[in-house]
Amino acid sequence: MATRIYLDNAATTNLDPRVLDAMMPYLTDRFGNPSSIYSYGRETRLAVENARKSVAKILNAHPAEIFFTSGGTESSNTAIFAAVSDLGCTHIISSPIEHHATLHAVEHLHKRGEASLSFVQVRPDGHIDMDDLERLLSDSEEKTLVTLMHANNEIGNMMDIHAVGELCKKFNAIFHSDTVQTVGHFPFDLRNTPVHFITGSGHKFHGPKGSGLLYINENVRIQPCIHGGAQERNMRAGTENLYGIVGFARALELASAEHEADRAQIHAVKMYMMDRLRSEVPSATFNGDPEGQSLYTVLNVGFPKSEKSEMMLFNLDINHICASGGSACTSGANQGSHVIRAINTDPNRIAVRFSFSRHNTREEIDQVVALVKTLI
Numbered sequence: 369m370a371t372r373i374y375l376d377n378a379a380t381t382n383l384d385p386r387v388l389d390a391m392m393p394y395l396t397d398r399f400g401n402p403s404s405i406y407s408y409g410r411e412t413r414l415a416v417e418n419a420r421k422s423v424a425k426i427l428n429a430h431p432a433e434i435f436f437t438s439g440g441t442e443s444s445n446t447a448i449f450a451a452v453s454d455l456g457c458t459h460i461i462s463s464p465i466e467h468h469a470t471l472h473a474v475e476h477l478h479k480r481g482e483a484s485l486s487f488v489q490v491r492p493d494g495h496i497d498m499d500d501l502e503r504l505l506s507d508s509e510e511k512t513l514v515t516l517m518h519a520n521n522e523i524g525n526m527m528d529i530h531a532v533g534e535l536c537k538k539f540n541a542i543f544h545s546d547t548v549q550t551v552g553h554f555p556f557d558l559r560n561t562p563v564h565f566i567t568g569s570g571h572k573f574h575g576p577k578g579s580g581l582l583y584i585n586e587n588v589r590i591q592p593c594i595h596g597g598a599q600e601r602n603m604r605a606g607t608e609n610l611y612g613i614v615g616f617a618r619a620l621e622l623a624s625a626e627h628e629a630d631r632a633q634i635h636a637v638k639m640y641m642m643d644r645l646r647s648e649v650p651s652a653t654f655n656g657d658p659e660g661q662s663l664y665t666v667l668n669v670g671f672p673k674s675e676k677s678e679m680m681l682f683n684l685d686i687n688h689i690c691a692s693g694g695s696a697c698t699s700g701a702n703q704g705s706h707v708i709r710a711i712n713t714d715p716n717r718i719a720v721r722f723s724f725s726r727h728n729t730r731e732e733i734d735q736v737v738a739l740v741k742t743l744i
Contacts, residue, residue, distance in 0.1 A: 373732045376690045378521050378549060378666050378723035383615075384574035390618035391576065394611040402608050403599065412610055419617035426624045427551075429558040429583055435600050436613045439580035440548035440569035441469040442593075446582055447544045447565035448473045448515055450590035452483050455542055457513035459484045461504050463496060464710040465522075470515050470546055471706075484510070494525040494656040494711045501532065505539040512539065517546040518566075522707040522721055523656030524666030526550070533562030542588075548572055549663060551581065552623040553631075564588050568620075570612065574725070575619030579612035630726045635664035637728050644737040645669060649744055655708060655719055665724050668708075670717040676743050677718045683743050684720075689736055692721045 374382075394415060400408030402416050416436070424431040437443045448470065451457045460474045460483045478485040486504050489497040496516060505512065514536050519526045529545055536543040544565040547556075551566070552573025558566070565588075568581030584590065590603075597605035623630070638658070645652045655668040671677045684691050693705060708719045722736075 370688045372688045372690065373728075373736060374690045375722040375724065375728065375732075375736065376692050377725040377728075378572070378663075378721065379692060380571045380577065381574045381725055382727070383571075383576060384619060384622060386622060387575055387615050387619045391611040391615040394614055399610075402610060403597070416608055416610065416613050419613045422617045423581065423620055426620055427556045427558050427583065428560070430586055432601070433558070433583055433586050435582045435584060435603050436608065436616065437580040437582050437604065438578050438609065439571075440467075440546065440567045441580075443565075443567035443569075443580050443582035444469045444515075444544070444546050445473050446590075446593040447567070447584075448477070448513065450593070451513040451515075451542045451544065451565075452477055454590040455513075455588065456511045457483060457542055459486070459508050459510040459512045461486045461488060461501065461508070461512055461514045461516075461541075463488050463490055463516055465490055465494070465520055465707045466515070466517055467521055467546055467548070470517070474515065483513070488516070490710055492711060493660075494520065494523045494707075495661070496527055496532075498528075498531065498535075502535055505535060505541060508539070508541075512541040513544065514541050515544040515546070517549075519547075519549040519663050519666075520656070520707060521549050521666075522705055522719075523668045523711070524549075524658060524663035525656045526661045526663060528661070529561060529563065537562050549665070552620055553627075553663070553665060555624070555627065558583060558585075568616075570616035570619055573619055573623045576612050576615040578609060579616040581616065626726075631664055633726055634724050634728070637724050637730065637733060638664055638667050640730050641667055641722060641733045641737070644733060645740070648737050648741050651744060652740075653717070655712060667722045667724075669720050669722065670712070670714075671720065671740075671744055673716045673718050674744070680718055680720055680740075680743055684736075684739070687739055689739065692723075693719060 400412045402413040420431045424434045477483045489500040547566040548569045551568035564585045566583045570579035571577040594605045653670040
């Protein structure tokens with residue numbers, strides 16, 4: 369069988385063998401319930417709390433601000449619903465290019481009549497219009513939740529989280545940022561970042577699926593999101609995903625320690641692919657701001673629409689190349705991308721997202737570009 373070329377790392381990444389090694393004891397011998405009082409339970413409770421301390425240290429947060437969840441979707445939902453039900457927000461400002469975990473949550477609250485909803489304008493390069501955000505905040509007479517992603521999972525654009533946080537501070541708004549694509553890929557200093565909630569997902573940086581993070585700033589008090597037990601300091605009932613939590617922390621430790629080298633290597637592969645496409649497929653364009661404020665892991669490419677290019681993802685798949693047309697969370701139903709629609713109204717372009725990890729090579733890029741050339 370032909371070797372698979374995996375270029376969908378924004379959807380999920382492979383589990384680092386060193387992360388699996390850290391998880392294995394808790395999948396086999398150390399299976400005690402962290403809520404049990406005997407030593408078997410206490411050693412697993414210790415593993416959870418050590419993971420919390422490790423994650424807090426890396427993000428420069430307090431351990432009491434770190435809550436483990438099932439992933440980014442749960443974390444974002446918890447923050448958004450709590451901002452409305454517990455923190456008194458009756459107006460939500462978001463953007464049309466958010467992940468569906470945010471969009472569907474804010475639309476649900478709006479439909480139920482619990483909050484009014486405003487969308488900040490997005491510039492043609494995919495960045496948030498900061499002037500429009502300031503206008504929306506200054507016009508708002510209600511307590512406001514601003515929920516804007518740190519980096520877009522489809523086009524890779526990065527927002528200035530500090531600038532948005534300062535605006536929210538100025539207008540006394542609650543600020544939630546979906547940081548699923550940046551936790552594990554960029555350094556964070558949460559003690560010096562004006563944000564109330566951020567999120568993380570272990571499988572985006574070579575950790576296990578089903579392991580997530582919700583940071584809740586210590587000045588914020590919200591009610592439990594799941595009732596029925598005292599786990600996660602009364603915030604999230606249910607026996608902890610022990611090996612997932614251990615794996616999340618180990619993956620974040622490795623990502624943090626190896627960040628500089630990984631970033632340089634992955635960025636070089638991304639830029640190499642841009643250069644190769646420019647020279648071999650001149651009709652290709654790039655969505656978002658790939659050479660500016662952008663993830664080093666994501667490249668979203670526009671191709672002219674034709675019978676051949678409409679089958680691009682299918683043909684890539686036949687040739688053992690994994691890429692996506694948008695968010696993996698919607699790719700089961702290929703309706704096109706809401707993000708691309710929001711920034712580019714040209715119906716004669718097909719968008720394909722290539723997303724990279726430290727395992728990708730220039731040789732793989734050469735193979736992919738050669739194939740793409742035949743499909744255009």
